[in-house]
Amino acid sequence: MVESFKKVLKKDNFIITAEIGPVKGTNTQEMVNSINLLKDKVDALNVTDNQSAVMRYPSLGGCLLINEREGEPIFQITCRDRNRLSIQGDLLFAYSRGIENVLCLTGDSLKMGDHPEAKPVYDIDSVQLIQLVRNLNSGKDHSGNDLDGGVDFCIGASATPSADPIEPQLIKFEKKLKAGIDFVQTQAVYDLDELKRFVDYSRSINKSVKILAGIVLLVSAGMAKWMNDNIPGIFVPQNLIDELAKMPKGEGLSQGIEIAGNLIKRIKDEKICDGVHIMAIGKEEKVPDILKAAGILKV
Amino acid sequence: MIGQIKKPIEEILDYLDGKKKVVIYGCGGCATVFHTGGEAEVNEMKDILIKNGKDVLAAIAPPFGEFTCYAPWSKKRMEGYKKQISDCDAVLMLSCGDGLQVVREYILENEFGLTKAIYPATNPIGHMGGGPSLFREKCIQCGECELGKLAGICPMTQCAKGLLNGPCGGTRKDGKCEVNPDNDCAWVLIYKRLKELGELDKMREILPTKDWSKMQRPRELEVEPLSLE
Numbered sequence: 001m002v003e004s005f006k007k008v009l010k011k012d013n014f015i016i017t018a019e020i021g022p023v024k025g026t027n028t029q030e031m032v033n034s035i036n037l038l039k040d041k042v043d044a045l046n047v048t049d050n051q052s053a054v055m056r057y058p059s060l061g062g063c064l065l066i067n068e069r070e071g072e073p074i075f076q077i078t079c080r081d082r083n084r085l086s087i088q089g090d091l092l093f094a095y096s097r098g099i100e101n102v103l104c105l106t107g108d109s110l111k112m113g114d115h116p117e118a119k120p121v122y123d124i125d126s127v128q129l130i131q132l133v134r135n136l137n138s139g140k141d142h143s144g145n146d147l148d149g150g151v152d153f154c155i156g157a158s159a160t161p162s163a164d165p166i167e168p169q170l171i172k173f174e175k176k177l178k179a180g181i182d183f184v185q186t187q188a189v190y191d192l193d194e195l196k197r198f199v200d201y202s203r204s205i206n207k208s209v210k211i212l213a214g215i216v217l218l219v220s221a222g223m224a225k226w227m228n229d230n231i232p233g234i235f236v237p238q239n240l241i242d243e244l245a246k247m248p249k250g251e252g253l254s255q256g257i258e259i260a261g262n263l264i265k266r267i268k269d270e271k272i273c274d275g276v277h278i279m280a281i282g283k284e285e286k287v288p289d290i291l292k293a294a295g296i297l298k299v
Numbered sequence: 300m301i302g303q304i305k306k307p308i309e310e311i312l313d314y315l316d317g318k319k320k321v322v323i324y325g326c327g328g329c330a331t332v333f334h335t336g337g338e339a340e341v342n343e344m345k346d347i348l349i350k351n352g353k354d355v356l357a358a359i360a361p362p363f364g365e366f367t368c369y370a371p372w373s374k375k376r377m378e379g380y381k382k383q384i385s386d387c388d389a390v391l392m393l394s395c396g397d398g399l400q401v402v403r404e405y406i407l408e409n410e411f412g413l414t415k416a417i418y419p420a421t422n423p424i425g426h427m428g429g430g431p432s433l434f435r436e437k438c439i440q441c442g443e444c445e446l447g448k449l450a451g452i453c454p455m456t457q458c459a460k461g462l463l464n465g466p467c468g469g470t471r472k473d474g475k476c477e478v479n480p481d482n483d484c485a486w487v488l489i490y491k492r493l494k495e496l497g498e499l500d501k502m503r504e505i506l507p508t509k510d511w512s513k514m515q516r517p518r519e520l521e522v523e524p525l526s527l528e
Contacts, residue, residue, distance in 0.1 A: 080460075084508065106467040109459055109478040120460065127464035128508045142508065160468045168490040168502075172465025175505050187468055232471045 002072045005044040005101045006154045009182055009210050014268045015275025016296065017074065017185065017212060018287050019046045020066070022057035031057070032065060034284035039071030041288055041297060046074040046103060046185070046277070050081060053113025060090055063099045074156065075099050078107025083123040084132065084142050091136060095151040103156040103185060104129040104176075127172065130155055130179035155180065160187040160233035161198035161213075169233075170201055177206045184209060185277040187233045188216035190240060190263065192272060199273045211273040215260050217280045217290065220252035221245035257286055261293020268294065300329040301395040302427035302434050305340075306420055311391065312351055314418040318388035321348055322380065323358040324373075324402065326394035328366035332430065335421040336393030337363070344393060344420065356383035367398035370405040371527055377406050389416040395423040442513025448501055450492035455509075457485030463506040 008015055018038055020031055038045060047062030063073035075094050077087060091102065106126045110118050124132065132142045139150045157176040163169040176184075184202065189195045195213055202211055216234070218224050221244040224236040240259055247255045264276050280287050291297035315321060323344050330336025338360035345358040357380045367373050377384060384390065384407070392399040399419050407413045427434040439456050445463070446453055455461045459478035466486035469477030474487040493499045 106460060106462065109469070111459075111478050122460050122462065123511065124508045125460075125462045125464050126467075127505055131505070132508075158468065163468070163470060164472045165470070165474060165487060165490075168466050168470070168484075168486050169468070171490070171499075171502050172486075174503060175464050179505060232477050233468045 002040060002043070002070065004154075005072050005074065006182070008043045008072075009154065014296075015183075015210060015212055016042045016278070016291070017044045017046060017275070018042045018278040018280065018284065019048060020062055020284060021048050021051055021282065022059065022062045024054070024056045026057065028057065028061075028065060031062060032069070035066050035069050035071055037285060038287055039066065039069055041291060042278075043275075044072040044074050044101060046076055049076040049078045049105070049107070050113070051108070053080065053108045053110045053115070055113070055115055060094055060099075063094065064097060067098050072101070073099050074101040074103050076103045076105060077129070078105045079122050079124055079126060079129055080107030080110065080120055083121055087124070087129065087132065088136065088141055091133065091151065091153070092147075095153065096149075100152065101154045101156065102133055103158065104133065104181075105158055126157065127175045127179050130157060130176055130181055134180045154182045156183045156185055157181045158187065159184050159198065159202075161189050162187065162191060162194050162235045163233045164235075170198075173202070174205055177202065177209060181209055183212060185212045186214040188214045188227075188279065190234075190236050192263070192266060192270075194235075195267070196272055210275065212275040212277040213263075213267055213273050215263055215276050215278045215290070217260050217278070217283055217286060218244060218252070218256035219283065220256075223252075253283070253286070257289045257293050260290045261295075264290065264294035264296065268296070300332060300427055300434070301397065301423050302425045302436070303330060303333050303335045303395050303421040303423045305335050306422055308347060311418065311420050315348070315351075315353065315389055315391065318353075318416060320354045320356050320387045320389075322356050322384050322387045322390045323348070324367065324377070324390060324392055324394070325360045326365075326367035326398050327361035327363050328368065328398075330367070330394045330398070330421065331363050333434075336367075336398075340393055344391065348391075356387050367392075367394045368401050370401050371524075373398075373402055374406055374410055375527075377402070377411075381411065384411065384415070385413060387415065389418060391418050391420055393420045395421060397423075440514070441509065441511075442518070443510055445506065448504070448506065450489050450496060450498070450501075452485060452489045452492065454485040454489065457482070457488070462486070463509065465502070 045066050047059045049059035059076050063075045066073035104126050110120050133153050133155050136151045139147050159173045160169050221241050224241045227234045244252050325336035325341040341358050341360040345355045365372050403417045407415050425436040428437045429435050470484040476482045476484050493502050
């Protein structure tokens with residue numbers, strides 16, 4: 001049984017989380033394989049919530065699969081698909097089943113996904129979601145009514161250190177800090193100077209919030225360029241794209257693992273922030289290799 | 300104003316299938332501005348219906364400024380066509396859904412005591428401002444205007460996700476929206492204006508969850524009637 005994430009956050013160890021992306025359907029075998037492979041190698045596993053607005057097996061279901069295998073789940077919850085009642089209900093259910101960590105997100109636009117004609121909810125936003133979870137933690141629902149049996153969630157938020165323009169993003173992040181979070185998992189970062197600036201900013205407001213830098217595994221130069229062109233807030237520097245482009249066809253992934261490992265190693269060795277959040281996006285089985293490349297997992 | 304576009308003529312002819320005698324009623328308000336129900340469109344519709352074998356008993360085009368959704372005006376206008384309306388098989392409304400339903404309920408049913416088939420010729424697509432050519436949705440009529448805190452820019456309307464406390468992670472490098480790259484990120488606009496106004500602290504305040512009960516439909520208002528004399 002791994003230690004609770006709440007306890008992990010209180011220590012000074014380098015924190016590692018990774019991401020599990022649910023299947024479209026009920027065949028959870030690959031998810032279970034990833035969970036079994038990773039649950040003892042990382043401090044917690046996030047489960048994405050209809051990631052990229054594509055309908056999938058639910059985040060909550062993935063979190064239960066992790067709990068049943070004695071791993072530590074982080075329940076990702078977006079504001080896109082549920083109103084405040086539904087969000088609170090899911091949170092109560094999650095907590096009653098031993099899920100104690102929640103990552104509060106806005107949610108990608110439905111336009112990006114496979115149900116673009118659905119009605120978006122956004123009854124509340126990510127800052128208000130943090131407040132809502134705080135309210136639940138204090139024994140009250142969002143309307144101020146008492147709960148019969150409460151919750152004590154460890155609350156996380158996201159941030160985009162490489163956003164351009166950055167200041168509106170930082171002001172929003174400041175609100176998340178004010179609303180009361182325990183940890184932040186950032187969007188993918190490749191420029192560690194940008195990461196340092198973000199960490200300095202965050203710590204100037206609140207020293208105790210743990211910062212986990214987002215690491216997205218690159219698999220090819222094409223993927224890196226695609227992200228630069230299509231995903232706001234992600235910037236892969238040209239030197240990394242060149243490194244990937246130099247690789248023989250089909251070997252980009254091994255270079256991507258090296259790049260991710262080196263980034264993690266530098267973040268850890270230079271104590272840039274408190275840990276990393278690895279998003280392998282469909283290549284979860286490569287997370288141990290990334291940790292080996294970072295010198296964290298013994299070969 | 301209520302932005303609107305014309306419905307495909309095939310859809311309109313489908314509605315009118317089996318209805319021979321038709322009254323067309325336009326609108327001197329929004330439908331005139333958006334070229335869906337002004338005089339020109341009413342006459343054009345008349346020609347189309349005649350070509351398709353209909354008897355157009357009346358083609359009513361109120362003058363610019365006479366809103367069909369304002370019952371006192373539409374009542375006055377339609378009184379002159381009571382016979383044609385009474386004789387027709389269907390009324391075709393070149394107006395928004397407000398206009399259609401005001402005419403159906405307040406005029407046809409309440410004033411004339413008629414249960415008539417009534418069909419729309421437009422698709423309304425939002426409460427819009429601007430012009431003379433480009434119109435944009437600016438306000439969702441949330442019932443609790445927040446513009447005073449937001450530099451006069453409504454993120455519930457301008458932001459694709461309607462976020463109240465700052466941008467999502469999807470702001471593009473050029474300050475455009477990830478969801479609709481032609482649009483500016485509402486929160487970049489709000490940030491820039493608040494900064495210029497020296498009111499950036501307003502952006503640091505957490506706005507509480509919205510009271511959406513103020514948008515509980517259908518909403519209604521009772522006011523002192525205007526004198527039309």
